[in-house]
Amino acid sequence: MQSRYRMSSVYITGPTGIEATSNGRIIQRGDLVMTDFGLGHLNFFTDIKRMAYVLKDGETEPPEVFQQAFRTAKDARRIMKNTIKPGRTALETLAILNRKYRDAGFAIMESFNQPADNDQTEIIVATHSVGNLHHGAGPSLAWFNPQQQQWQIEPTNLFSIELFVYVPVSQWDGAKVRIPLEDNAVVTSRGVEWLYPIADEILLIK
Secondary structure: OOEEEEEEEEEEOOOOEEEEOOOOOOOOOEEEEEEEEEOEEEEEEEEEEEEEEEEEOOOOOOOOHHHHHHHHHHHHHHHHHOOOOOEEEEHHHHHHHHHHHHHHEEEEEEOOOOOOOOOOOEEEEEEOOOOOOOOOOOOOOOOOOOHHHEEEEOOOOOOEEEEEEEOHHHHHHOOEEEHHHEEEEEOOOOOEOOOOOOOOEEEEEO
């Protein structure tokens, strides 16, 4: 047997944007933290994100504005899960998905991590294949895989269902909190089926 492990990527989302903690930044109470990681075993790899909030003294849960933003991202993930089907190319699927997102009130982000200075909730799709690599060789809905957007989605394709939602925060003078969701699934004749229990809430750090 062979397994591979490496350090997760860790980021903080705040009113000034996204900050990696690979610098001298010390995580503080009140920080909204994201980890981006994957596990490899027997030549199979995953790609997963989780969010956590560092409780301030006296807090027992994240601020409601963060929880509502997370619920909004979950709604967007549900739309994606119900849209991806075998028999269409990834690009055709992305066009249908973005239309559904606009109908649901989302603005489609044109450039990653560059939210517009307005009060709209924005979204960008980053769903890609997984398997022998964290970013595999199958069809992809993500902007960073333009060639793989042309490929048809087939039953047994493994995907990292990934999206980023940017929600305005009034306490941040309108700056947007980024909510990333990423979990792994398989496409079957029934559609998308999760491989394990997916992220359902913001985790707590005491």
